[in-house]
Amino acid sequence: MSFTTDESLVPAGLRTAYCGALRTGDTGRTVSVCGWVARRREHGEHLAFVDLRDHTGIIQCVVDGARDLRSEQVLRVTGTVRPRPEGTANPALSTGEVELGECEVEVLSTAEPPPFSLDARSETDEAVRLRYRYLDLRTDRMQHNLRLRAQVNSALRRAMERQGFVEVETPMLWTPTPEGAREFAIPSRLQHGSFYVLPQSPQIAKQLLMVGGLDRYYQIARCMRDEDLRADRQFEFTQLDIEASFVGQAEVLGFVSEAVSEAAFAVTGEQQPEIVTMTWNQALDRFGTDKPDLRFGMELVDLGDAVAGSELNVFKAACVRAVRVPSAGEWPRSRLDALVERALELGAAGLVWMRVRAERVLESPVAKFLSEAHQRQIVAATYADPGDLVLVVAGERERTCKVLGQLRLDLGQPAVSERPLCFAWITEFPLFEGMDDDGHLVAAHHPFTMPHPDDLDLLETDPMAVRSQSYDLVLNGWELGSGSIRIHRADIQRRVFKALGVSDEDAESRFGFLLGAFRYGAPPHGGFAVGLDRFVALLAGEDNIREVIAYPKTQSGADLMSGAPRPLADRQLAELGIRVVPTGAPGRPGSTGSPRSLGSPGAAGSPGAPGPSGA
Template sequence: MYRTHNCGELRKKDIGKKVILSGWIQNIRNFGSLFFVDMRDYFGITQIILSKNLLKINNIIISLGKEFVIKIHGEVVERHSKNYNLNTGEIEIKVSKIEILNISIPLPFSIVNKTDGSEEDRMIYRYLDIRRSPIKNNLIIRHNISLMIRNFLSMKGFIEIETPVLIRHTSEGARNFVVPSRNHINKFYALPQSPQLFKQLLMIGGIDKYFQIVKCFRDEDARSDRQVEFTQVDCEMSFIDEKDILIFFETFIKFLFKKVKNIDLEPFPIISYFDSIKMYGTDSPDLRFGMKFFELNDLIQKKKIPFLIKQELIVGIKTKKCECCNTYNKINSILKNNINNERFFWIKHLSNKTFIFSNKSFLNEKVCFFITKHFKSDPGDLLFIVYGKKKESRSILHKIRSEIANHLNLKNNKEFKPLWIKDIPLFEWENNRYKSIHHPFTSPKEEDLHLLERNPENVRSKSYDLVINGIEIGSGSIRINKKNIQDIVFKHLGLSKEEIESNFSFFIKALTYGAPPHGGIAFGLDRLINLIEGGDDIKNFIAFPKNNYGKDVMVNSPSFLDNDKLNELHLRY
């Protein structure tokens, strides 16, 4: 028997019990004839006291070290110097027998909550990092949230169905990871970026509601909120429309926040893609702080302000009562390191008719008065204005808005502001061709169908993104369920009949067998958990993550294959 109890469960009521514990040595304090040891396992920490004599073998004292695995027999006694930060802090174990189950070499970093380990070391020795409570607890949180998701969706009539991992490569979307086939010479499988076509085929197959917590793979650059392999909560439903999806999954997200954080989220506003770009310069706006965009073109034309009158767009934001930024140098320092574009200026409203402002030839007290009046600015407010081409100007102002929010600590990670973005364009023009903004199977809006043949750039899609605090958490759409519409979409994407036949013939054929109206959504599980818990990196909620270069530095993958394996896979020519 390795243990009668774990290291997190003994309490004052257990005083006098004879117990056996097993675990790791977290810390050792040497008091001469006695050792005080913090003993840790998955469940917690218990202090044990052992006599130096217990470590004698043939009159030689056996050394103990951090992360040695030990088993002890002893009696639960009351602790004299209590530690109320521990659940077991009122008791300790007086050890009568100790057995060293395994030793540990010196550690690369401290196994404590606030470790001295670098991110690289923690990833190389991830199995040691998991011993730390923050990472262990994150994995427990992930398990609990995944279980809540499974139970919620199952209770609502969804069934979990696994879809294939080895699939066919297609050219649409992000880059696929490919897997060579040994038995089929010069042919390759691909790893799925999502189970998109398979979940649609399930709906065509008569399944009413499907979900899957599924691994997906994209061969693209990793970062703090993206991994080359990631997990998504994938859902699909038959006989539904956009409104049904938004209502149901708003309830789903509210359920998770209430269950996990006891937070009652307010109703999710719905903003069109075009309004989001116009008001915030992005399709993933953060609503925790204000600073909607003001357009000034009409004012500039009316007042005939030189230089600005020639600009395609003049757009700005107002930061209210920005008292910490009250000098020229302080205001300039907010953006100089992160916003390199020179096509913006600022105005600080000091009193009703006095200002400090950027060093621009077209700015003076009179111009500042006109602009601050247009913004309905009050003394203490700070304005930033960008000018130039429409798309570029809104993008720059979005970055400025985010930088100001960072500078003024307006991004409270305990506050959550979800919203839906919908009516996203079906296509975008990129590299002299049309490209699907979501994916090629997204349905156009009925009221835009008359534009699909000749004006595809003006067609809006029946798609929707869930954004929380400026982060895209979920994305989905109503799918195309009619072959003639799917054919037109493929044509605009530049796919030849041969490519369609080669890549999608099975799916096109399925659409001709009475495909029902259907749609769905997928949530990034790693991002969602990281957001709920106020984390700053999804890697902390993944057991064995890749680094920001897509490498697993613990097992050293990706790795080279030897010549024999390459020959077996027919990859050497």
């Protein structure tokens, strides 16, 4: 939690000590500290306590005459470290046993009153924090989160380098690729009408590094996707991106496990247990999701056998599954009705609730349609105790599991900050996930994912049953990243493209340079990418990645501090050969009186049309 590296650093420049590092052992030293005025407590003309803050913590300075000192001023204070008088120590501060006496104060920079309190105890609207992010960064929370993030980066680098990975930087100005996320386009000044795009990931670049013989590549890579923002999604985000040659799935999982475990250890100081692995099918069956939160139980139970032969029509479905909610047997009807409502909303045909009474008797709207034997078997299968609630959903397998999986989260998921850290590998994802509008299969991961070797023969006969050699890393219910073994053989690639409805000409025009490279000797290879923002957020106990990013954007893609995005000057547009088509809104909100108002400076975006890379 604390970042002790600072204490081993030798202060230099204007200071001879860090605020938070002073201890009784420093008694008698005359030191200079530099920082911001966190608080001051005045007791008349000749005694004031000034709490000076730097990134290491707070030291109390005893000052004679603090009249002109103000919050957040930048000071250099020179004084003598001394123990505090009997009974005045402050256990809340790391430096609470000592204070700086006989202080000489130098104001290095004056400061207006900050627009919001930087005290950890006060809450401030996020929009205000973002507008003054440079002030928000001074808070304990942001200092902690950004330094934690740096520790994670450092640990990941250590682990990757130890495993023989070499860091290679890939271009930020890349070429449009027609599939995947919407891309940010960058106009070419030298070739009007042509565009670079910002990489949505270094996917193709890193595979070409394998062809190039780099063997093991990693990068802490920025990726950009022009998709709508969420609590766990920003336009730009960071990945630990890796790729390795002459390895299979087990090796890739090993590399990544090593890296994330080292990072978790660096932050928590606790050795991580071996990461559990389950297949996509198992995750769906047990947790109703491909990103299970393993911090709590309430696993899904298959009631197929328990209700076999029941007269009840709803239980004759392909899949009958339940989740046990411990100690919820006394919930009022209104709450149960709300659960039914929720299940319908999630796409279930219905929801059957069963209160487990004394002697394990079921109280339920359907109880009278269930034989005593069936009731007993349901109770036995769910391991329900008197006082529990059992929720049952029946229908098609995937839908049924997903509904119950969501109910499980609704009713049982702990807060993000709750420990332990439960990593999980999810393997054997399906290669395809449904069809697009043209009746073509859609790749679940990406079109270069190697099918499971046992399922190759199904590619043409039963493609939806083909498992892939792709895998996700999950942490406490969040998808942390994904990866796969790639196709390096032209014949298999051709068959997958065919299943996806990609013709030879299509493939050539879309991925020509990748396929071309593969003609010159591509090693078997595979890789992974870990979403660093999410990883750090979870380690920091934050439920929002904006809290671990120095300068994040709002949900509408604005940077409230800088005002981005903004219109370009006409001259700049001309240079780029760009003409802006007005969006039809004639009246702009306009500049209101407030000089701080950074409202939308006119959205000069593209109309809804296909988008620049739709060719």
